[in-house]
Every structure is written in structure tokens, then in C-alpha cells.
Amino acid sequence: MGLYTNLPDEIQEVDVIIAGGGTTACVVASRLAAADPNLSILMIEGGQNNAGIPTITHPAYFMSSLAPESKTNLFYKTNKSAALADRELILPSGGILGGGSSTNFMTYSRAQKSDFDSWGVPGWSGADMLPYLKKLETYHGKDDKGVHGYDGPIHISRGTYHRKRIEEEFIASAAKVGWSEAEDIQDLKTVNAVGRAYRYISPDGKRQDAATCYLHPLLSDGKHPNLHVLVQSQVKRILFDNNKAVGVEYRPNPTFASNIAGETKTVKARRLVVASCGACGTPSLLERSGVGDQTILQAAGVPLVAAAPGVGNGYEDHHLALYPYLNSLDAADTLDALAYGRMGSAEELIKQQHPMLGWNAQEVQGKARPTDAEVAALGPEFQKAWDREFRDHPEKPTAIFTVIAGFPGNPGAEPGDPGLTMTVFTVYPFSRGHVHITGPQLDDAVDFDTGFFADAGGLDIKKHQWTYKKQREIMRRMPCYRGEVAACHPPFAPGSQAATISLEDGPLPADAPAIEYSAEDDAVIEKWLRENISTTWHSLGTCKMGPRDEKGVVDANLGVYGVEGLKVADMSIVPRNVAANTNNTALAIGEKAADIFIKELGLGR
Numbered sequence: 001m002g003l004y005t006n007l008p009d010e011i012q013e014v015d016v017i018i019a020g021g022g023t024t025a026c027v028v029a030s031r032l033a034a035a036d037p038n039l040s041i042l043m044i045e046g047g048q049n050n051a052g053i054p055t056i057t058h059p060a061y062f063m064s065s066l067a068p069e070s071k072t073n074l075f076y077k078t079n080k081s082a083a084l085a086d087r088e089l090i091l092p093s094g095g096i097l098g099g100g101s102s103t104n105f106m107t108y109s110r111a112q113k114s115d116f117d118s119w120g121v122p123g124w125s126g127a128d129m130l131p132y133l134k135k136l137e138t139y140h141g142k143d144d145k146g147v148h149g150y151d152g153p154i155h156i157s158r159g160t161y162h163r164k165r166i167e168e169e170f171i172a173s174a175a176k177v178g179w180s181e182a183e184d185i186q187d188l189k190t191v192n193a194v195g196r197a198y199r200y201i202s203p204d205g206k207r208q209d210a211a212t213c214y215l216h217p218l219l220s221d222g223k224h225p226n227l228h229v230l231v232q233s234q235v236k237r238i239l240f241d242n243n244k245a246v247g248v249e250y251r252p253n254p255t256f257a258s259n260i261a262g263e264t265k266t267v268k269a270r271r272l273v274v275a276s277c278g279a280c281g282t283p284s285l286l287e288r289s290g291v292g293d294q295t296i297l298q299a300a301g302v303p304l305v306a307a308a309p310g311v312g313n314g315y316e317d318h319h320l321a322l323y324p325y326l327n328s329l330d331a332a333d334t335l336d337a338l339a340y341g342r343m344g345s346a347e348e349l350i351k352q353q354h355p356m357l358g359w360n361a362q363e364v365q366g367k368a369r370p371t372d373a374e375v376a377a378l379g380p381e382f383q384k385a386w387d388r389e390f391r392d393h394p395e396k397p398t399a400i401f402t403v404i405a406g407f408p409g410n411p412g413a414e415p416g417d418p419g420l421t422m423t424v425f426t427v428y429p430f431s432r433g434h435v436h437i438t439g440p441q442l443d444d445a446v447d448f449d450t451g452f453f454a455d456a457g458g459l460d461i462k463k464h465q466w467t468y469k470k471q472r473e474i475m476r477r478m479p480c481y482r483g484e485v486a487a488c489h490p491p492f493a494p495g496s497q498a499a500t501i502s503l504e505d506g507p508l509p510a511d512a513p514a515i516e517y518s519a520e521d522d523a524v525i526e527k528w529l530r531e532n533i534s535t536t537w538h539s540l541g542t543c544k545m546g547p548r549d550e551k552g553v554v555d556a557n558l559g560v561y562g563v564e565g566l567k568v569a570d571m572s573i574v575p576r577n578v579a580a581n582t583n584n585t586a587l588a589i590g591e592k593a594a595d596i597f598i599k600e601l602g603l604g605r
């Protein structure tokens, strides 16, 4: 099998090198190898092989990758930000073969069709992307509109476990604020609706990551001897001959190898180098290689190969808040008993083939936007931005709500047990950040600013103030509701209508009026948001696809401007944000990229 921790000496030169072995990269490598088994491909991934790691294969252990000592995620550190109450954020990102798809929460969520249209790039419209969205999946739900695929590598199903009680209660409660249930909320256009969650989990309960579904089958079938994967190795820089990419320099990842002195090695690429280190990793790789903003490269001591001022700029994510609730759920209704070890060891549960193993606890997702009256209540500046960006796009939500049977955050926050959490992230943020190198080496610090809540007019805060109120009205009308986990909600003044409560005897009366928030309450929410908002792990847009004179870094065929033989394929190319968790877009970019490269390389003729 062509999977190594040390590259065999005879592999000095290949046709195609893929730097990074994450979600998009696995799709690209697999499709290229399948198109022409004679093409020699080398993928170099910084993390370890994902195959056979029980906490990755079995969805219920998804939180383990976020533990601070985890070696399956990378933990990027951001600058302190005044807009975030002087906090530095830690941004986890996939750091293993399969990238984020091997460590993420497995929520199946697709961009709106119009999101791709908004990119404005020939060949990447919603209609152009639909065949790739279908090609990547085998969908196990109902599909009256014909927008899903049935023979792709990734199985999308409900997995082996779900809690009807939470689904029914949440769906009934959401209907009271005007969001009805949709059979398929991932039909690329639905908004102001909620839907029972589908997952990147097979019907028999296994994680559907890109490495397992695309790459490993080819590595083990004996028919692709020229597909090579080097793990636990970091690409330091791309090598150029004049302006043509001709190979890479890499080293063993010190997280896995103890002695790395003098270990830098090179490997040559005859035809193509593809940068695929994710939206946080690819810009640094390009900059270390001499492709980027001239001033930044000069300050970092890297000689210029090609000026590309867009590299590392325009960083975007979605902004996430978690709100846990007191509840009357049973142990079997939430993931807590398993996650906190009360159901026995992972080995025992795997031996029993316990159905809860094939569960990610994300029960229902909603895509929603404010009503006209709610927009007006957010003030004239928000109204102006709304009229510009959202009014004429009724298919665009402003936030995505997911109800979770557990608490997908730091258990040290004392979220209650059993946990019931509403997670909300706002989409299409107005704020932008950047990620740049400060020196030429892999270990030099990055200058990483998320930009969260730093937009003029505080519009992103306003969106989140709306989501706080909306989600709380839904949650407090669920029959299992018994109050808020006060430590994890804004600390409203005791006399305020919005003050958190704890109910001993039962749910709220059905006719309980909606909470009315005062200006002081709004200020409390804003302060809390600045102190608590976090990443949704949806980094994108740091090497945008678009015109060069508008700071685009790659063209419609993913070629980096100013150089030859170098492509980018991952979430960094996304020019405008999407209203979804981002794994699906990363997979679809992989499918589209592979098609482009197969044609350009003349494979499979």
C-alpha cells in the first residue's frame, strides 16, 4: 500500500504533488488516480493516517479531536482582538489524513444554489456545481426534487441513533415562531424552515470522511501503484524554476518525529503542484514559497517569486455561539453518558456495536432570516445593509440553528448534564480578517486576525443579538425545557424580563408571553457575545478565486496568477461565503478541481 511515514528513496520525482491531505485533497488525489492509474501522485499530509482510529471512525467520539492535547487537529492561534474583549482565539482545524472531514461534527449541510452564483466565476455557478454536489454522495433520504446523488463515495444518512423526542419537541416549538418542518432542508434553496438532520455517517454508523471514502479504497485495491501518500510530513515550501512550480521541500512533522535536525527533503513534480492545506494553511504555504503580498514577504524575509496581494487576506468564518438549557431529558436522550464514560469504555461499546456510536447528537437544523419587522428593530444601519445584501435574496438565511443532544463545547463551562444545547452560527459575515506569515520557517508565528465583530457598524453583532432572542423563544417552548444554564447565557440583571430562570416542576405554561428585551439587555447580550463568540471551524476565502485586479489569487481553473504549474484546491479559494457548514463545499470543490485537472493533464483519454 502506498502510504508511508518515510518516503522510499526511489520516489524522487512524481507527476503531481498535492501539498496537504485534507478533505478537498483526498477527493482530488482519488479522482486523478482513478482517471489514470499510470499518473504518479504524491500527497504529503502533515498529520497521521486516520485509518483505524476508533475515535475517528465512530461518530459519537467526535469531541475527542478538540481536546487540547489532541494530535488529530491543528490549533491555530489568533491575535488578541479589541472587538473580542481582548481575547486570543484558538482555531481548531483538521490535522490528519482526511483533514476536517476526519475530525468534524459530521453535520450534512449544503450551500444555497445562489451562493455559487454569487461567486460570479464562469463554470462555478449553482447549475454548474449541482452535478458535483450529486457526484460526491450516496443519499439515503427522500429526494422529491432530484437534487441529491445516489452512487457517490460519501454516504449521507441518519446514522444508527437519534432521539425522536428532541426532534418532535424542537420542530413543534420552531413552528410557533413561523419556521415549519421541511422534508429536505438541504435542497439548496429552503429558508425559514427546520429539518431533521442528515449526517456524514453511513447507515451502519461509520464516519464518512474523505480519506476513508475516496482515498483508502484506491490505496488498498492493488490497482493504483502510482498513488503515494506520505503522512506525518509538513510541506515547507513550493520550489520554482523561474516561475514554474517544480516540486516541494518538506520535513517530518516534529509532533510525530523526535529528531528533525537536518531532515528537510525535496521531491520533484514533473507536471503539477496542488496546494491544499486548508484556508488557514494554504496562504502561509504560498507566502513561504514567495507568492504573496510583496511587503509581507519582505518583512518575513522571503524572496519574491510572484506578487499576489490577495494571499492571506479576506479571511472569513462563521461566528458560533452555544446556549445550553436545563431540561428534563433522560440519559438515553443525550450523548453525555457515552461522552463522559458512564456507559463503559470505547472498546466495550465497540464490541457491543452499540447504536449510539453511530450518532453525532445534532438532531435538527434550521436555516432562517429575520422578518421585516425584526430587521427594522435592529436599527437603520442594519436596515441599510439588509436592503443592500439580503432584501432581494429571499433564499439567503442569516443564521443556521442546530439543536444538539449534549454540549459540544468545553465541559469545564459546566453546561449541565444531561445537556441540551442550541448552537447558532451567523452566515455571510460583514467582517474580514487575515492570516500571514511573519518569517520563512514552518515554526514562525502567524499573524492571524479573524476579524470577528470588527465590522463597521457592528452589524455582525446585531445578527447575533437577533439569533439569541429567536433561539431562546424556541427552546423555552419545548416541553423538556426547565430553564437556562445561567453560566453559559448573557448575565441579564436579576430584575430584567430576560433574566435566566430555573424551573423545578415542569415546562413554561403554553401561553407564556415572549420575552421583551430592554436596551440594557441588548447591551448585556453584546458584551457577552464579544466575550464568548467563537469559530465555527468554517475558515475560507484566503486565496480567493476571482479577477487578479480584485485581489483574486487563482483563476477559474484554480491556477495561481503569476506562476505556472501551481493550483490551489481547498476552502481558501471560496470568493464569497456560503450558508452552510462547509464540508460539503470543500468536497464539491475537490470534485470540480479534479475535473479541471483531469482535462488539463489530458488524463483518461
Ligand SMILES: Cc1cc2nc3c(=O)[nH]c(=O)nc-3n(C[C@H](O)[C@H](O)[C@H](O)COP(=O)(O)OP(=O)(O)OC[C@H]3O[C@@H](n4cnc5c(N)ncnc54)[C@H](O)[C@@H]3O)c2cc1C
Residues within 6 Å of the ligand: 019, 020, 021, 022, 023, 024, 025, 044, 045, 046, 047, 066, 074, 092, 093, 094, 095, 096, 097, 098, 099, 100, 101, 103, 104, 105, 106, 107, 108, 109, 233, 234, 235, 236, 276, 277, 278, 279, 281, 285, 536, 537, 538, 539, 569, 570, 571, 572, 580, 581, 582, 583, 584, 586
Ligand atoms: C472541529 C470541526 C468541526 C466541523 N464540523 C463540521 C460539520 O459538522 N459539518 C461540516 O459540513 N463542516 C464541518 N467542519 C468544516 C469542514 O470540515 C471544513 O470546512 C473542511 O474540512 C475544509 O476542507 P479543506 O480541504 O479546505 O481543508 P482541511 O480539510 O482542513 O485540510 C487541510 C489539510 O492540510 C494539512 N496541512 C496543513 N498545513 C500543512 C503543511 N504545511 N504540510 C502538509 N499538510 C498540511 C492539514 O493537516 C489538513 O489535513 C468542521 C471543521 C472542524 C475543524
